[in-house]
Amino acid sequence: MRSTTLGRAADGDLTTRARIRDAAIEVFGERGFATGVRAIATAAGVSPGLVNHHFGSKDGLRAECDAYVLESIRAAKSESLRNPTPAGLLAALADIEGFAPVVAYVVRSLQTGGALAVSLFEQMVANAEQYLAEGVEAGTLRPSRDATARARYLATTGGGGLLLFLQLRADSGGRIDYRKALREYADQMMLPALEIHTEGLLTDSMMLDTLLDKPTPRPGQGD
Template identity: 75%
Template sequence: MRSARPLEIDLTARARIRDAAIAVFGEQGFSTGVRAIAAAAGVSPALLNHHFGSKKQLREECDAYVLDIVRETKSDYMRNPTPAGLLTALAEIEVFAPVIAYIVRSYQSGGALARSLFERSVADAEQYLAEGVAAGTIRSSRDPKARARYLATVGGGGLMLFLQMHQDNDGKTDFRAALRAYSDQMMLPGVEIYTEGLLTDRMALDTLLAEREKIASTNSDMENQ
């Protein structure tokens, strides 16, 4: 993860509104009105509407910005992983709490915008994994698209479950504390699995590959008939 604080870089009015919207949506959900967002940004509702036109357009820009943070962070590390970079990222992980809260809220809300956010995150994952393969830091895959979708699904689902288990009695989540706990508890086993693997033999993989080849051969024969 890059060390720059992602929500404290651009202090223009438009950026302040966007950053406030990310924080407010993450804390309160997407039913929150534009007046609350404008108040959090320290601007008038009229100025918010001037910059974004509608709440839907504001959310779309928030989606794009959040995905950009994740993509750049992952790409930076895939291209040039270093011990110092990893330790810095772990030390500063709490600064990503507004971004994570926003993503979680989006997936929980469901609907077309949530599906769009997920599909774009899968496409971004495929891109930064490919960059890692090109840089020699990631192993190549027989099916890069499927691998990207798997990692986005498992990573996102696992994080959401972890955060769900860290709600207080009122159903609220301290995302900063939860992210720190997630890093402390999940990082080492996760990196161990991705680095060293889990299974000691190829039986399961070879079985699935043979079955896939058999199905592909059958489909090809049917198409040629």
């Protein structure tokens, strides 16, 4: 997937279903999930009836948007870990603003909360475990003592850090210029993130060794 195009073909040709989905991702991200089908139809240049024809309801449309956004993130992460190249990294950095609609959609979903937000996050964790495993298999990542826990940690800290970074850039009305904010995020965070992930932070393993050697309390024991 090209991040700048939300799945559009190179010549801009989209099926009606895909055009509605892409419009919905952008509209939901900008205005929230209370936005009605009519506004999405207007953005897509179709009738509200055609939206319902393709997706059954707004809930059906949101489910498809969730699935598409999740797969877009997973595919991009997987490619960067299975086949990392200098050209690929530089291209992703040059194109960082193109992720704005997807990031806005995820942020809006997590801020809205509820069962759908929980489901979205849990799928993000599952996807992270998958693409991290692909990185281990490809030899670009070190294996983990607990691959599931590592995936949840990275999804939580990465997502939480990005949410905080973006929220601090909201204007007085709560609006965020996602394209500008993502460029700032890449400029400020990429170097320290890669440094920590590549070279590590601690100079020895004392704290990790202490945690690994800590006895596990049996049921009924106190702290």
